[in-house]
Ligand code: 13P
């Protein structure tokens with residue numbers, strides 16, 4: 377989805393790193409406790425150094441929900457800021473420093489496609505027994521659909537708990553938009569791949585036939601993360617050949633072929649915890665976004681932390697948030713106007729909150 381960010385004033389684009397640091401520090405100090413800066417683990421160092429709280433998408437949603445700050449500057453991507461707006465009160469504002477910080481995976485499922493899929497599935501099976509589960513990486517409109525239809529949101533840190541909850545209420549799950557998180561979690565729970573079908577939203581009836589839909593336990597939306605799909609089993613094999621005693625840790629948005637040869641699979645927060653807990657001298661190959669891997673390496677000089685893919689690219693949308701945008705947002709707040717406020721309309725917000733709250737209650 378195209379969201380246009382207005383160009384920044386020259387004051388920010390021409391400032392050197394020290395000047396930007398000075399602007400951010402001064403504005404942050406002046407804003408005091410009314411401000412909360414949240415930073416996702418994929419953010420650049422120049423942004424992360426200002427985060428009051430760091431975390432994976434679940435942890436950050438909780439921080440937002442529990443915060444008393446009136447201005448929450450979310451250094452992450454659009455769906456995270458939307459979720460924060462849904463979980464906070466009317467007196468709180470959520471700001472995304474760059475409106476172009478979306479998520480290509482979240483954009484792989486839109487409401488029309490999901491409604492069409494739901495109607496198609498309902499035409500061949502008892503829809504009351506189908507539970508829709510959406511990954512946090514989805515629009516507020518899709519979370520609202522899920523809330524209205526008896527489902528819940530999940531993140532990479534709680535997908536298993538949410539799926540167990542879902543199978544307590546129905547016998548089939550429609551999981552979107554990330555097929556990999558759905559497949560990896562289902563297999564970890566003991567389901568066979570033969571119990572899963574991929575729903576292709578660009579083809580009639582998901583490119584499946586009636587029997588396949590009826591028999592499937594998991595209908596997995598054909599979505600993926602462009603960053604995590606780059607990791608391959610060959611990367612893991614090359615790392616293991618070079619470091620036979622090394623440990624491989626990957627994010628569950630990687631394909632099952634990669635996950636099945638990893639030592640640990642978990643959310644960004646868990647990747648961080650495992651790396652921190654590894655003994656000095658450990659060699660760790662990580663399959664996730666490069667800024668996080670580089671920060672892990674810098675924070676643990678007693679260990680060797682490398683990306684599994686030597687050519688891995690950053691998440692281009694997370695990367696959009698930088699010091700100039702952060703300085704601009706903070707100084708604008710100080711001047712009395714909130715730029716880039718993310719607001720979800722009340723009806724969507726109400727239904728999406730149901731799906732998010734179910735996740736928070738389950739976990
Ligand atoms: P986490 O919830 O693990 O931080 O994942 C968010 C994400 O977008 C990973 O690509």
Ligand code: SF4
Nearest residue numbers: 479480481601603691
């Ligand atoms: Fe979206 Fe992938 Fe970026 Fe995560 S890493 S925000 S899933 S594009």
